[in-house]
Structure formats: structure tokens, C-alpha cells
Amino acid sequence: TANQAFDLNDMGSGCAGNTALGRYFVGIAHYQRNELAKAEAALLPALDPACAPLLGYRSEISIALAAVYQALGQAERARGIVDELCRHLERNEDLPALFRARAYQADLALRQGRTADAANWACNFDPGPVQFAYRFFNAPHLTLARVWLAQRSGESLDQAEQLLRLLESQLTAGNNHRFLIEVLALQAMLACLRGDQVATGERLARAVALARPGGLIRVFVDLGQDLVRPLKRLELARDAPRYLAQILSGLNDELLLSSGRRQLGDDLTRRELRILKLLALRLSNVEISEELCISRATVKRHTQNIYRKLCASNRRDAVTRASSLKLIGDR
Incomplete structure (x- = not known):
């Protein structure tokens, strides 16, 4: 669908900004399938001034590109993109885009082991009355849930449970499968932390079943190594070993890249x-x-x-x- 929309704009039926937005959706589709080079190739031209994307869209493209570089093991490059984006949005007083950019800044901090930075963002984040309307790459309320899970206190886990239950209800009613998958995976992580293997398997099985038709991989990989053991247990009980193997392979690559034990190309013969x-x-x-x-x-x-x-x-x-x-x- 993203390719069809992009092709229509590329043929002249849309403005330059729409072409950039088309590239954005193509890019995040490739990203979720862990096709990182294709994602980078789609997203980079979308930031060209000739594409003239609106500032809000330009912010979302930058966030997605930062995620690609983080996945490629280029953590400093990813952080630099998001930090500069936040400074730019603050100067321009674009508060809605800054709200999302700072949330991804915290998400990136979690992935890079800077948990204090992420916790500081969470302390100043007001979840308010949750009305889930995110349509783009990241969802600030899910970042908040991830921070609470990472803190692993009784209070923070209870807060995460309450928020995730509310989000599951809203996303199910709205048929928003992309973020529902992530909510279910986070609920599986929560159940695992509490030692409930039955609930862990049930939630994770639902997430995998929703993600499998589109071949989504990064939605699991980006949540980190806490999913490895539950996924391996699930692999023995489900009928999708190839898809699960792709997710586990992505998680293994992420671990090696983030720990510095492997660089791209190390395994070339x-x-x-x-x-x-x-x-x-x-x-x-x-x-x-x-x-x-x-x-x-x-x-x-x-x-x-x-x-x-x-x-x-x-x-x-x-x-x-x-x-x-x-x-x-x-x-």
C-alpha cells in the first residue's frame, strides 16, 4: 500500500510534500520488516529540501531514520539526529512534534542503556486522559510503559499494567494492529517479570499472530532481549518456526551490534x-x-x-x- 501511494505521488498526482510522506511510509514498512538498507534508501531522499515536507512530517522522517541507524549499530549517529531535531523543534516552538521527538529521544535512551535519561523524561511526562491517536512511527505512551517496565519496581509495574490495559482496549476497538502488537508484546514482558508464564505465552502468541502476515520483525527486536526467552519457549509450541527464527535472528544481531561484539560485515567470507x-x-x-x-x-x-x-x-x-x-x- 505504501508503494502504491508513493508511485501515485511520483507520477505527479501529489505535491512534493506528499512524495516525501510516501517515502516515509515506504521507509517504515521496510524498517519493520528489518530491511534496513531499503529503509535508509527510502528515507534519506525524503529529507531533501526539494521534497518540501511539512515540518511535522520532516520530524517523523528524521525519527524513523534515527531508528534505522540505531538498528545498524550507529548509536551516536542516531542520537545526534534526534538531539538536533529536538533543538530545532524547540527553536520553532512546534510543540506537538517536539512532544513526539522527546518521547523518541527517551526511547532511544532506553535502547542505548541510558536509563536515567529515559526515567527523567518519564517523570515529566503527563499521560493525561489517554486518547490513542498515533499514526506514525512511535507512540509516546508506549515509551512511557517501557520506562516503567525497565524500572521494575512494584509501583512502576502496576502503572505499566494499568496503562497497557487501557491502550489494548482502545487499539482493539480502533483496529490499530501496529501498536496493538507492541502493547501485547509489552504485556508479555510484564507477565514474564511477574513469573506468569501462561499469560506471557498467551500475550506473545497473539502479538506474533498479528505481526506474522506482514512479516513485522523490528516491533519485537526494538523491545530488547527480555523477549528472547519467551519467544524461544513459544517457538516450541507454535507452527511458525521460520518467522520466529527471523525475529530471534534480529534480536541476536541487535545484541551483538549493541555490545560491540560484531560489526557489519564481520561474517563475510x-x-x-x-x-x-x-x-x-x-x-x-x-x-x-x-x-x-x-x-x-x-x-x-x-x-x-x-x-x-x-x-x-x-x-x-x-x-x-x-x-x-x-x-x-x-x-
């Missing part, structure tokens, strides 16, 4: 590195197969593995990312 260098020389698959005396099908398989390991969507992305990671020499 010698042959893949050799092919990368030939890609940098702009050789075609036919020329590479002749150079290395392997079949074209083998070259294609290797290039697909390279794209996956570098989170790239094509050979140009792969070469650019490999150069920035110093996996190949300067071109």
Missing part, C-alpha cells in the same frame, strides 16, 4: 570479500564469474549473501557500506 572488491571495480556478474572461474548462479548467491550481511539493497549500497567500514580499499 574470503570469497565474498573478493567479490566485493570486484563489485567495486564495477564488474558485471558475468565478468566476475569468468574472473573467479565460478558459475553465474554462484556469483548471484554470493552477492545476495553480501547484501544480507551488509544490510544493503544493491551492489552500489554494498560497495559504499563496505568502503565506509574499511572492508575494501578506497575506490
Whole structure:
């Protein structure tokens, strides 16, 4: 649906701002499927001044792009984008956009282990009478629930339970599956903290069932390592092992990247590195197969593995990312 909307705008039926918004929705669709290079490729041009997105939309695009860089292990780059966005919105006195940006600032702080920063935001956040109307990338009330879960006190867990129950009711009534999935996963985490394995499995099973048709992965990965054990228990009881394996793989990659134990491209083989260098020389698959005396099908398989390991969507992305990671020499 996002691609169809973008194509219509790109053909001239919408203004430049609508084209940027189309790129935004394409980008977050790719992000949720953990297709990070495609997400980055969709979002970056949307910030071009020629696209002329409204300030509020520009803020949402920046937040989504920061999430992509965080997922790629570029934590400082992600933090820099959001911190600068908050300063810009404060100068422009755009309070609604600043409200959402500061919430994502806290969300990012949680993911980067800066729990004190996130708790400070939560202390100054007034949940008010909850009317859930979020349509974009992040939801401040869910960030608040995540902070309360991270604090793990009896009072904070009770607050999280009450808020999540209210959000579940509203999201179910409004058929907002994207955020309902996240609420159910957070409820599973809460039940797990309280030692209720039955409720943990039931909530997580509902979340996975809703997320599976669209192949959503990041909605679980971004909630962190507390979901690993419940998901592994669920894997034994459900009939979707491949989808669950993709989520668990994403969680494992997130752990390795955030802990500094793995960088993008660390798992490239010698042959893949050799092919990368030939890609940098702009050789075609036919020329590479002749150079290395392997079949074209083998070259294609290797290039697909390279794209996956570098989170790239094509050979140009792969070469650019490999150069920035110093996996190949300067071109």
C-alpha cells in the first residue's frame, strides 16, 4: 500500500510534500520488516529540501531514520539526529512534534542503556486522559510503559499494567494492529517479570499472530532481549518456526551490534570479500564469474549473501557500506 501511494505521488498526482510522506511510509514498512538498507534508501531522499515536507512530517522522517541507524549499530549517529531535531523543534516552538521527538529521544535512551535519561523524561511526562491517536512511527505512551517496565519496581509495574490495559482496549476497538502488537508484546514482558508464564505465552502468541502476515520483525527486536526467552519457549509450541527464527535472528544481531561484539560485515567470507572488491571495480556478474572461474548462479548467491550481511539493497549500497567500514580499499 505504501508503494502504491508513493508511485501515485511520483507520477505527479501529489505535491512534493506528499512524495516525501510516501517515502516515509515506504521507509517504515521496510524498517519493520528489518530491511534496513531499503529503509535508509527510502528515507534519506525524503529529507531533501526539494521534497518540501511539512515540518511535522520532516520530524517523523528524521525519527524513523534515527531508528534505522540505531538498528545498524550507529548509536551516536542516531542520537545526534534526534538531539538536533529536538533543538530545532524547540527553536520553532512546534510543540506537538517536539512532544513526539522527546518521547523518541527517551526511547532511544532506553535502547542505548541510558536509563536515567529515559526515567527523567518519564517523570515529566503527563499521560493525561489517554486518547490513542498515533499514526506514525512511535507512540509516546508506549515509551512511557517501557520506562516503567525497565524500572521494575512494584509501583512502576502496576502503572505499566494499568496503562497497557487501557491502550489494548482502545487499539482493539480502533483496529490499530501496529501498536496493538507492541502493547501485547509489552504485556508479555510484564507477565514474564511477574513469573506468569501462561499469560506471557498467551500475550506473545497473539502479538506474533498479528505481526506474522506482514512479516513485522523490528516491533519485537526494538523491545530488547527480555523477549528472547519467551519467544524461544513459544517457538516450541507454535507452527511458525521460520518467522520466529527471523525475529530471534534480529534480536541476536541487535545484541551483538549493541555490545560491540560484531560489526557489519564481520561474517563475510574470503570469497565474498573478493567479490566485493570486484563489485567495486564495477564488474558485471558475468565478468566476475569468468574472473573467479565460478558459475553465474554462484556469483548471484554470493552477492545476495553480501547484501544480507551488509544490510544493503544493491551492489552500489554494498560497495559504499563496505568502503565506509574499511572492508575494501578506497575506490
